[in-house]
Every structure is written in C-alpha cells, then in structure tokens.
Amino acid sequence: MEEAIFLVKQQRSNFKDFYFSFCGHSKTFPSHSFGPAVRDVFLIHIILEGSGYYSIKKTNYHLSKGQGFVIYPGESTFYQASEEQPWEYVWLAIGGELVESYLSNLGITPAHLSFEVTNLADFHALILQCLAYEQDTQLNELILQKIAYNFMELLSKSMTQTLKESHSTKMNGYVLESLEIIGEHFWRNITVKEIAEKLMIDASYLSRLFKKDIGISIKSYINEMRISTSRDIIATTNLPISKIAEMVGFPTTQAFSKAFSKGMGLSPFAYRKERIGSNREIS
Known part of the structure; x- marks a missing residue:
C-alpha cells in the first residue's frame, strides 16, 4: 500500500x-x-x-x-x-x-x-x-x-x-522467468502450480526462491501487479470499474473492489473520484 x-x-x-x-x-x-x-x-x-x-x-x-x-x-x-x-x-x-x-x-x-x-x-x-x-x-x-x-x-x-x-544483487533465473510469465498472464487466474509446471520446477521450491529475491510471495506479487495496473487504468481512462476488474483478472467487480480497497485504502470509485488531474465526467 x-x-x-x-x-x-x-x-x-x-x-x-x-x-x-x-x-x-x-x-x-x-x-x-x-x-x-x-x-x-x-x-x-x-x-x-x-x-x-x-x-x-x-x-x-x-x-x-x-x-x-x-x-x-x-x-x-x-x-x-x-x-x-x-x-x-x-x-x-x-x-x-x-x-x-x-x-x-x-x-x-x-x-x-x-x-x-x-x-x-x-x-x-x-x-x-x-x-x-x-x-x-x-x-x-x-x-x-x-x-x-x-x-x-x-x-x-x-x-x-x-x-x-x-x-x-543478481536475481535467480527461475525468478526472472516467473516474472516474465506473470507479466504475460497476470490478467487471468494463473497459479503458482501453473508457473512451476511451465518452468519444470517444484512449486514449493519456486515459492522459496521467489520470496527470497522479491520479498513477497508469488500470490501477493500477482495481486500487487493487478492492483497497480488497475490503478493506472482508473487514473488515465474513463472505463467502467467492472471492465477494469475483468481486464486485470478479477472474477467479479465485488472481488476487485475488495482487493483494491485492501491494497489502496479506498475503493476504486473513491480512488477515481479523488485522483488528481482528471476533469472527465465519471459515470
């Protein structure tokens, strides 16, 4: 946050x-x-x-x-x-x-x-x-x-x-590849197991490597990426919140709003309303 x-x-x-x-x-x-x-x-x-x-x-x-x-x-x-x-x-x-x-x-x-x-x-x-x-x-x-x-x-x-x-410090090769996979697929419900299978490595071992290099879990990282991406979209476009939720991989607007509020301290609607530099009408 x-x-x-x-x-x-x-x-x-x-x-x-x-x-x-x-x-x-x-x-x-x-x-x-x-x-x-x-x-x-x-x-x-x-x-x-x-x-x-x-x-x-x-x-x-x-x-x-x-x-x-x-x-x-x-x-x-x-x-x-x-x-x-x-x-x-x-x-x-x-x-x-x-x-x-x-x-x-x-x-x-x-x-x-x-x-x-x-x-x-x-x-x-x-x-x-x-x-x-x-x-x-x-x-x-x-x-x-x-x-x-x-x-x-x-x-x-x-x-x-x-x-x-x-x-x-140099990052582990598996962690680097994980970051690339997440960057390409974070918008869908990708799991640690799927990432590990793509890399042909044990999921628990990958999780430990990732936490060591990045400082947070893979699941937390994916969520951070979804929230940070959605934050940019909310701030720079007039797209409906429901569409943005779908774009960043949340199954429902409610699930997105809950995760966004937890990460940012306010709802997507409040964030859009309070953001600086927007004089577009929000629907």
Whole structure:
C-alpha cells in the first residue's frame, strides 16, 4: 500500500523534442511494490526518505535517501520499498527526442541508471507545484513544460555523481522467468502450480526462491501487479470499474473492489473520484 498523489496529462500540443507526461509523490508502506511495468517515456525518481530497490535486466539495485534512478522507455522494471524503512519518493515522466541526450550529458545512460543528488526539498517542491495545474488548458500545459525543464535544470545542478558501483544483487533465473510469465498472464487466474509446471520446477521450491529475491510471495506479487495496473487504468481512462476488474483478472467487480480497497485504502470509485488531474465526467 502507498499514499500517492499524481498528475497525468494528455498532450494538447505537438511537442517532439521534450514534453511533460506525468508526475507524482508517493509515501509507501513496508514492502510495497510496483510492477513489473513498461513505460513509453523516461521516468525519473528522486528518493526523499527511506530505502528500497528496483529490478531491471536481471539485477536488483538497492537505493536510499538522496539517490535517484531513471527508467528508460520500453524497459520492464519492478521496484519495492524496504520493510524496515519504506521509501518516499517523487517522480517525473518526460518524453521527447532530446531527453536521452540530456540525460547522457549528465552521465545517466542505460549502463548507469542511478545517481546521487542534493536539494531534495527543491525536487519535492517542483513536483507539488505541478499538481496545481490539473486543468487541461493551453496555459497549464506550457507551465508544466516549464516546470519539466526546471526539473532537468535542478537535476543538472544538484546531481553529485552517477552510481557506477551501487549495491546490487543478481536475481535467480527461475525468478526472472516467473516474472516474465506473470507479466504475460497476470490478467487471468494463473497459479503458482501453473508457473512451476511451465518452468519444470517444484512449486514449493519456486515459492522459496521467489520470496527470497522479491520479498513477497508469488500470490501477493500477482495481486500487487493487478492492483497497480488497475490503478493506472482508473487514473488515465474513463472505463467502467467492472471492465477494469475483468481486464486485470478479477472474477467479479465485488472481488476487485475488495482487493483494491485492501491494497489502496479506498475503493476504486473513491480512488477515481479523488485522483488528481482528471476533469472527465465519471459515470
């Protein structure tokens, strides 16, 4: 579970070089996880408090307060808060043809995705500033563009170094394959037994390996993925809750609402009503 506020925007103008996509702030609960997920934009995280890890390309990277990481478009990632000191972070998603070169000039590349920063309060303030411009107007879009550039300017000024040797651990091969299977089939009622059979491995042994590397059970992970996926759909579309429940693998709307409320602390309907950045009419 997490306490999160965020802003998602659909582009009104045809920005190609650099554009604001979405942003937010999250204060997570112990062992809260997100993903695996794939984005079509660059996603920059700044850790304000606590610690956790993110997984990309078979490796877990462990980070803490004062550090950050970038997720590149098209990369499948998973991240999880520490059980002892769950992290709090802000994020900014930006797209455009120039973003990769901007990041590369700062030393952030696919080989070096993590970095250290100062001025954490300034990053936090910029993201909170974005949240004030939720109405879909041309002026607000231009203001968000300006804030996104200010974020990159702040990153340039406050980044002290990229983390070429951050603490990392390799994930077990069976766990990696399990994540891929779950990512492809989480929307249906896939079981631990089915996953183990696909991998030709004992289900109990697979469960132990998975818990060791990911920190939660396979069943809990599948549920987290369904909830996190549904959260994105609720926040960015006007699809009926019943349709979303079906899309993420719940047999009934009631079962989905119960699981969503347990994970998020409020019902799907309340979450949609309270989300930031929506001025669509909800039916």
